Amino acid sequence: MARIGYARVSTVDQDLNVQLDRLHAEGCEIVRSEKVSGASRSxxxxxxTVIQFLRKNDELVVTRLDRLGRDTRDVLNIVHDCQQRGAFVTILDPHVSTRGEMGHIILTVLGMVAQMERRFIRDRQREGIERAKSIGKYKGGMARIDHQLVRSLRNEMTVAAIARRIGCSRMQVYRILKTKSAA
Structure with missing residues (x-):
C-alpha cells in the first residue's frame, strides 16, 4: 500500500512548493507534479502516470480537490479510474477520502462547487476584459514564453531539453513549433 501524491498548478509562473511540502509531510512516498490547467483532464x-501506477489499496493524495480538477465529471472519472485499480483518493483540505461511502457524496458536492467556482472565475475575467476593452485599456494576454527562442533552440536540442531550459511543458513547446509550421 503506497501513498502517492499529486500536485498541480495552472501556469508555469506559479509555485508548487507548498503542495509538494504538504504531500511529503503527509507521508507520500512518491509525489508527481505538473504545471497545467485543471479545467480539463486532457x-x-x-x-x-500516477493513475496507471496505482495498485490495489494504494492512495492518491492531493492537497485540495481543485488540484485534481475543476470539472465535476473529470473529478468523478478520476476517482472512478482509481477505484477500478483498487485504489482510493484522499483530499487533505478538507479531509475527505473515498474509503467510505460518505466520501463519494462529499467529493461529488465538492466537485460541483469547484466547477461552479471555475465558472465564476471565467465570468469575472470576461467582465473585466470587456470593461477594459470599453475604455481602451485592454492589450490582450502577454506571451509568457519567447516563441522565437523556442524555435531557435529546436535546431540545437530536444523538445524535452527546451522545455526544461525555458521552464514550461513539452506540450507548450510542441504547440509553439506547430504554429510556426502552420504559418
Missing part, C-alpha cells in the same frame, strides 16, 4: 500526463 494534457495532464503526470496525473495519467
Amino acid at each position: 494534457g495532464r500526463a503526470e496525473l495519467d
Whole structure:
C-alpha cells in the first residue's frame, strides 16, 4: 500500500512548493507534479502516470480537490479510474477520502462547487476584459514564453531539453513549433 501524491498548478509562473511540502509531510512516498490547467483532464500526463501506477489499496493524495480538477465529471472519472485499480483518493483540505461511502457524496458536492467556482472565475475575467476593452485599456494576454527562442533552440536540442531550459511543458513547446509550421 503506497501513498502517492499529486500536485498541480495552472501556469508555469506559479509555485508548487507548498503542495509538494504538504504531500511529503503527509507521508507520500512518491509525489508527481505538473504545471497545467485543471479545467480539463486532457494534457495532464503526470496525473495519467500516477493513475496507471496505482495498485490495489494504494492512495492518491492531493492537497485540495481543485488540484485534481475543476470539472465535476473529470473529478468523478478520476476517482472512478482509481477505484477500478483498487485504489482510493484522499483530499487533505478538507479531509475527505473515498474509503467510505460518505466520501463519494462529499467529493461529488465538492466537485460541483469547484466547477461552479471555475465558472465564476471565467465570468469575472470576461467582465473585466470587456470593461477594459470599453475604455481602451485592454492589450490582450502577454506571451509568457519567447516563441522565437523556442524555435531557435529546436535546431540545437530536444523538445524535452527546451522545455526544461525555458521552464514550461513539452506540450507548450510542441504547440509553439506547430504554429510556426502552420504559418
